[in-house]
Amino acid sequence: MTTIAEEVLLLALSEREGKQLVGSTDLGVALSGALLAELVIDGRVGLTDKKIAVLDPTPLGDEELDAALARIAAEDRPHKPDRWVYKLRSAKLRGRLLTRLAERGVLGEERSKVLGIFPRTRHPELDPSVERAVRERVREALAGAATDERTAALIAVLHAAKIDRKAFPDVDRRAFKEIAEGHWAGDAVSKTIASINAAAAGGAAAAAAAT
Template identity: 40%
Template sequence: MLIAEDIVLLVTDDETGKKASTSTGLDAALAGALLIELAIRERVELEGKGRKAKVVVRDGTPTGEPLLDDALTRLSGSAPFTPTTAVNRLSNKIQSRVHDSLAERGILRREEGRVLGIFPVTRWPAADSAHEAALRAQLHDALVVGVDPAPDVAATICLLRAGDLLNAAVDKADRSVAKKRAKEIESVTWASDGVRQVVEAANAAVMVVVMAAATMTMVAGAASSG
């Protein structure tokens, strides 16, 4: 399973198939997850530092994972992108692509319906919840109990925090301690230097997208009230 697929499972209600989180950071977090997975597989790396840092494709060999190979194609064949531009580029229709992937794996079930009998809508209820249950147990151990997480779980936690999606991963009573613990996990070295650089850049890019969306919402609200 990919980190992006794990995040979608966490924010999708098993019974209704509706998105349980309203965070504007979901698309960005999923795109950041693809970027990190490519770094783990040594397909991309970060070149340069600060504002001059760029995401560079070092190996265009397919990974065998359709979602990652599509992301690799989107990042190849042009000048290197800044991390934020790379995240925005990978965000296009990302939720639908991840949903389709999970349906092909037999984990989610696609249901077509209509709202008010007029507007078409697609829901994604769970077909097999075993993987998500195991993932939630790992997240609880890491975020509430304090167990050191495996690298993929640590990356998931970092992206959930960056995308303001952490509430979807833990029970309401545990959210305060989970947020504090997630920040601690971000500061621990659990990946190689090269991967770590991409993780930090991806997290920062996700946060930029989230803040930009929040600012636009505030401006729009102020304009409508004025």
């Protein structure tokens, strides 16, 4: 069974070439938001007074989820969801998830060099049935079928990171918004992306003023 983070990643890559469809910042935040959402759905953490609290520290048997759970459990005070989405994001998370999917035969791994110098790795799809099942689940929910917690969280994260626009270009954005609106995971991802972009813009403005 794929995790929500793996599902987000599959939908954020082009099927034929395995090219990333959105920026690294948006995707990185979406992946950490997906980890947090999965921990909530699995009953390991929950929202208490609008902050994340550990409910059950028992490991789930998944390296990424267990590492995130351990980090939350080790914190000396609770944080809001968007703060945890920010703290859990990692530049290496995407690579680790890609490796897992490649090891399971879902994705391939093609290494090459751009201009004969710069290394590049792409992950074309080898087993399309995995992503196809995810897409069918999402489309059924968007069409009005009963939506489970995992699918609702997935849709909320995709919408917040604007991955939905690339992964489902033929679907009316209002269908995504209707399910995603008010979902805590989507809100946390949106706030985190906005804060990172604001900080980057502020840094650029400060640098420009200094010169």
